Amino acid sequence: MMHVNNTVPDFEELEHTADIAIRVRGHSLASLFENASRGMVALISGGTFEDAPAERRSIRVEADRTDALLREWLSEIIFLISVERALPVRYAFEGIDERSAAAILDIVPMTEEVARNATEIKAVTWHGLRVERTPGGFMAEVVFDT
Template sequence: MRLALPQPFEDLDHTADVGVRVRGASAEEVLARLALALGALLAGGGAVHADAEERVAVAGGPGLAGTAVALLRELLFRFATARRIPAEIEIVRLGEDAVEALVATGRYDPDVHGEGVDLKAVTWHAARLEREGDGWIGQVVFDI
């Protein structure tokens, strides 16, 4: 399943940081929505036009929450170093030890994305990627 911006997410009330929570039918859908929530925060509501795609593979763990944190940290690193915002994502493989995704990105434009949140890091605080009822839930807190 390939997802693209915009995707729904809830803001978590967290002092001095930004947290998001998403829900979905599978762990892969939830992780994709977490990645796109990161993109939405970085874009500040501005449209992101995907003009490049690459396969991103990172080691993860412990657990699915650790794998989610690892992928989000890699995407934030790519934003910090290459100014690329995730706009579309497909989780190809997800496990407690690693994740592989196809990620389409768009270039950051200060005129369009200037209202984006200045995210510094992806934290372990309150990180979740787990079954809840009939579906899955994921959440993460970003340091600002």
């Protein structure tokens, strides 16, 4: 099992009038996917959540392109947050390549305070979605519907 330990989300918010767009980077696909999720969760929660006793959830996604895979991954996490009212805090990838990803997530309940100040992300759009290889690894841009 591969553990990814980046704690600071390596992402920047891009200017988008109606919705939220981010650019995210990672030295590997696993760190790109983790950083994208951390960025999205930071946008939802305002970056604050308690690292309370966690439960584990398994996520497994497949797609025929890497950008679609990233969208699937983030969509799974939105679904998890919405239905379980919990936020992922740690990610352990069991395997990841350009067509599939499997990971175990530690999730903690969204506190009342976080929920009060949370931003709703409805979905991950296909608009402007891209994943590219860069000299330092990978870069992705994602537009969320909020």
